[in-house]
Amino acid sequence: MNRLNVLRGARIIALLLVFALLGTALAQDPVQILYWDQVHGDEAQATIETIIANFEEAHPNIKINREVYTLEQLTDISRTAIEAGEGPDIMYYDSGPAYGGILGNAGLLLSLEEAYAAYNWDERLVSVSRDWTTYGGTVYGVGHEFEAQGFYWNKRIFTDEGLEVPSTFEEMVALCGTFRELGYDPPMAAGWADWGGFPISHNWYNVLANSVPSDTVAAAISGEYPFNSPDIVASLDLVVGLVEAGCYDEQGSATSFLDGNAKFYTGQAPMMLMSTWAMQFFTDEITDEFGFMILPPIEGGEQTMIQLMGAVWYIIGDTEHPEEALTFLNYLVSDEAFRLWVEGAKLLPGVTGVDFSDYDVRPVYRDFLNLVSGWDGPVGYHLDVLTPANFNTTLFESTVEMAAGRLTSQEVADRINAEMERAVEDGRHADITG
Amino acid sequence: MASAMTIRPRRPMGFWIAKGAQYGMLILFALFVLVPFMWVIFTALKSNLEIAQEPLGLPPNWRFENLAQAWNQGKFSRYFINSVIVTVPIVILVVSLSCLAGYGLARLKMPGRMLIFYFFLVGLMVPFTAIMIPLFYILRDIGVLGTYWAMILPQTAISLPFGIFFMRAFFSGLPYDLTDAAKIDGCNDFGVFRRVMLPLAGPAVAALVVFNFMGSWNAFLLPLIYLQSDKLRPIMTGMMFFTTRWGPDYSMSMAGTLIVMAPIMAVYLAFQRQFIQGLTAGAVRG
Amino acid sequence: MTDSIRQFFADRKLRDYATGYAFVLPALVMYVIFVVYPFFYTIYLSLTKWDGAKPVKEFVGFLNYEKLFADPRLWSALSHNFIWIILGTVTPVAIGLFLGVLLWRGVRGMVFFRTVYFLPVVLAPVAVGIIWKWMYNPQFGPINSTLRAVGLDVLAKGWLGDPYLALPAIILAGVWGYFGFCFVVIMAGLQNIDMEQIDAALVDGANGLERLWYIIIPGLRHVLTMITAFTLILGVNVFDIIWITTRGGPGRATHVIATYTYNTAFRESYVGYGSALAIVMGLVSLVLSFIFISIRERGGD
Known part of the structure; x- marks a missing residue:
């Protein structure tokens, strides 16, 4: 009896000591949060650094250590690193079954169900933030970078050459030939070298959304409608038509992303098909003014805007500091950070109800902000943040080969359909038909 | 030789043409090797604007500060230290274990000696790709992922078959009377190994050191999978992450490449005989 | 117990055996744990369907292998390995032989040429890849810049972005990094060729090609098989330089079995199927x- 009491007492004292030691340790050394990021433009990088500095000033007990990677690099290392216990605490990675979904389904991410309730995120964030980061019924991410896909056009060149902004897809195709005749580079000049078939596949999503009803696309993404159906093959044929009309740069697939963009910034190419994500690369040194428009309507279809969540914040499941990581995450989508994201990084956070009318941004970015807030037409799907990894790999590979004339549209469709069937069989697809 | 020196006949025209063609070809291939190096150096010492304006010529201003900038931005000091931390134990482990086992399999009596040797030999045929997937889970389960051991242990193990093969061939070739004499002097097997055989193995050990040093210093896929933390990352994956991150920043990416290449090339130029012997050790019989 | 151990060590023969095993054991343990066991583990994984995370590895028998045979990506990857092996062997060996014969009887600057030719061999494949990715850069790279400077704009290609050119372009980079190795090994082999035979052939009026074909190549037989074996294995295992330059693209044009396996197992998390690919590669x-090895053993005796 006596002895037990002594033991118990000793144990309590020991525990108290441990807590005391921990407490002093915490008071002296800030909690270290490792943050893996994929923000790239110079100004965007400066912005995130500012946001982190502001956050650390407000929370002196938290230190954010930021490491920058590309999407490809994150896909190389994230799963193995997290499984090895060497991952970050919080990371900025893409949404969908091919990216965050692999990690979420493997149980490597922290469920954010409680955080969504605690921080009232469902009200503050656009609904797709939750929808597109829910894997296996659990929400794991906070969506960021609300994006649209479309064309940037150089207003100076269009005025100088007396060109009209195309109002139909056919005019768009014809314009590619006009550019070439005038000695300019084609609109799909942006580099593919870093990402293989990303850009041409992205163009296809646009064509698909504008030529096939979005319910059908949603069914295809959910594995309920074959990807080699004639209407989808026809949409691939339209992309082949773009290639044949000279809309693509012959060396595009060897040109790096920024070198490709530079052709547009320097006026070598009058148009650029790209996501609004690329706004972060418009620096003050670029003096031309640009407009932004979405793909003009295709005959027989309704003009559709592709919207997507670029990247998403995830908190890693085995983080030792979930509280601090969540505090940081909530700060990243706070009103305070919002203006910095928009004005500095030219990225539109997926936050609702913000009035950005007095923000200081370039006209091209304001075009986009107005377009998004005023859009009441149909919204299409950006496939690769919704489709599984094996589907994406094959899609990116096949579209490049299609552009090179090594595969027909039917063969591409058959290949991606086979991959979708395989993913459905393994339960790796996203069900977005609800 | 002497006769060629004393009698110097007039060379016919054809001789000089042949000589010229011979040197022409030799120089052509030397340029094939050297010109890419030259362009790496030129690119590294230009600004990106200068690269865009004049991609081929000499740097208009030799911007050596690019190297310092790449060194700092690329965290190369940390990556170099990490490479040394993993490479030194790997080389020591591979060489010592290979010497021991190679000697045992060459000179000591034990049942199943050839069987064990062939068992190791099979390892020469197993590509790393064939074991890399479960190795990840094995390393995780024994708790070494996240430490330098995650590279040291597997890299050592996959280097052993060649090391043993090589050292066994070497020890087999040494004369037997040496060991017999030492044994008569009262040395046990380990004593014979340490006092008599090992000192003779200098050149073979040197070749094996070079071979394994290069193998683990240059390893890429293995640390790409097992050494994920930036704190542990060795130079090769570090360089890959640096150059692909700064991909369009050609001067930085070439400056980083130059930083990584320069030390190895300097060591090579200083010890080229040992390098050539070490790296061709497997192909040229010792 | 202790008695039997003492008895064991008293037996000289057994003690000798124990010493022998003691020399081999440390290497054996490392080898078994980190090479042999994982290999069998790969075989086991190749018979399962597993995403690398689920607690249960679903046993599916030979299903993954059945899928392999119908997988066009595997066959295209293997064919690229095959091309790599052929071009990546023949070219550097031919260059090495050519230079070796040129330098055979020793010329002024011999050491210089040997040093230069061997220089890229000490570089990591990663560095070779980065250097050549820059060489092939379509806009600013030295190759296209040179072509444009001399007015050959039509020849300026997007080398690594062209599905027909990408693989040969990477192989050329590999040859650049490797021919010096072949050259040095061939030079070593040439030292063993009997000069008198050559002189005799000269007297008989044999021309250069005949000497090469009938004397030099047979004399180098052993060395050439060795190099071929080396390049063969390098060709099967090639990964680094491709991952650095093209990551298997454009399309599937440069995927080889190692890049495909890595992509499947680690990036797409098809661990079971990736293991089956790894076994094929094995x-x-x-x-x-x-x-x-059989050639080597035969050639040695």
Whole structure:
């Protein structure tokens, strides 16, 4: 009896000591949060650094250590690193079954169900933030970078050459030939070298959304409608038509992303098909003014805007500091950070109800902000943040080969359909038909 | 030789043409090797604007500060230290274990000696790709992922078959009377190994050191999978992450490449005989 | 117990055996844990369907292998390995032989040329890849810039972005990094060729090609099989330089079995299927290496 009491007492004292030691340790050394990021433009990088500095000033007990990677690099290392216990605490990675979904389904991410309730995120964030980061019924991410896909056009060149902004897809195709005749580079000049078939596949999503009803696309993404159906093959044929009309740069697939963009910034190419994500690369040194428009309507279809969540914040499941990581995450989508994201990084956070009318941004970015807030037409799907990894790999590979004339549209469709069937069989697809 | 020196006949025209063609070809291939190096150096010492304006010529201003900038931005000091931390134990482990086992399999009596040797030999045929997937889970389960051991242990193990093969061939070739004499002097097997055989193995050990040093210093896929933390990352994956991150920043990416290449090339130029012997050790019989 | 141990060590023969095993044991333990066991583990994984995370690895028998045979990506990857092996062997060996014969009787500057030719061999494949990715850069790279400077704009291509050119372009980079190795090994082999035979052939009026074909190549037989075996295995295992330059693209144009396996197992998390691919690669390597070792053993005796 006596002895037990002594033991118990000793144990309590020991525990108290441990807590005391921990407490002093915490008071002296800030909690270290490792943050893996994929923000790239110079100004965007400066912005995130500012946001982190502001956050650390407000929370002196938290230190954010930021490491920058590309999407490809994150896909190389994230799963193995997290499984090895060497991952970050919080990371900025893409949404969908091919990216965050692999990690979420493997149980490597922290469920954010409680955080969504605690921080009232469902009200503050656009609904797709939750929808597109829910894997296996659990929400794991906070969506960021609300994006649209479309064309940037150089207003100076269009005025100088007396060109009209195309109002139909056919005019768009014809314009590619006009550019070439005038000695300019084609609109799909942006580099593919870093990402293989990303850009041409992205163009296809646009064509698909504008030529096939979005319910059908949603069914295809959910594995309920074959990807080699004639209407989808026809949409691939339209992309082949773009290639044949000279809309693509012959060396595009060897040109790096920024070198490709530079052709547009320097006026070598009058148009650029790209996501609004690329706004972060418009620096003050670029003096031309640009407009932004979405793909003009295709005959027989309704003009559709592709919207997507670029990247998403995830908190890693085995983080030792979930509280601090969540505090940081909530700060990243706070009103305070919002203006910095928009004005500095030219990225539109997926936050609702913000009035950005007095923000200081370039006209091209304001075009986009107005377009998004005023859009009441149909919204299409950006496939690769919704489709599984094996589907994406094959899609990116096949579209490049299609552009090179090594595969027909039917063969591409058959290949991606086979991959979708395989993913459905393994339960790796996203069900977005609800 | 002497006769060629004393009698110097007039060379016919054809001789000089042949000589010229011979040197022409030799120089052509030397340029094939050297010109890419030259362009790496030129690119590294230009600004990106200068690269865009004049991609081929000499740097208009030799911007050596690019190297310092790449060194700092690329965290190369940390990556170099990490490479040394993993490479030194790997080389020591591979060489010592290979010497021991190679000697045992060459000179000591034990049942199943050839069987064990062939068992190791099979390892020469197993590509790393064939074991890399479960190795990840094995390393995780024994708790070494996240430490330098995650590279040291597997890299050592996959280097052993060649090391043993090589050292066994070497020890087999040494004369037997040496060991017999030492044994008569009262040395046990380990004593014979340490006092008599090992000192003779200098050149073979040197070749094996070079071979394994290069193998683990240059390893890429293995640390790409097992050494994920930036704190542990060795130079090769570090360089890959640096150059692909700064991909369009050609001067930085070439400056980083130059930083990584320069030390190895300097060591090579200083010890080229040992390098050539070490790296061709497997192909040229010792 | 202690008695039997003492008895064991008292027996001189057994003690000798124990010493022998003691020399071999440390290497054996490392080897078994980190090479042999994982290999069998790969075989096991290749019979399962597993995403690398689920607690249960679903046993599916040979299903993954059945899928392999119908997988066009595997066959295209293997064909690229095959091309790599052929071009990546013939070219550097031919260059090495050519330079070796040129330098055979020693010329002024011999050491210089040897030093230069061997220089890229000390570089990591990663560095070779980065250097050549820059060489092939379509806009600013030295190759296209040179072509444009001399007015050959039509020849300026997007080298690594062209599905027909990408693989040969990477192989050329590999040859650049490797021919010096072949050259040095061939030079070593040439030292063993009997000069008198050559002189005799000269007297008989044999021309250069005949000397090469009838004397030099047979004399180098051993060395050439060795190099071929080496390049063969390198060709099966090639990964680094491709991952650095193209990551298997454009399309599938440069995927080889190692890049495909890595992509499947680690990036797409098809661990079971990736393991089956790894086993295929192991088998290919095993067969080729077996040929290599039997040639080596035969050539040695």
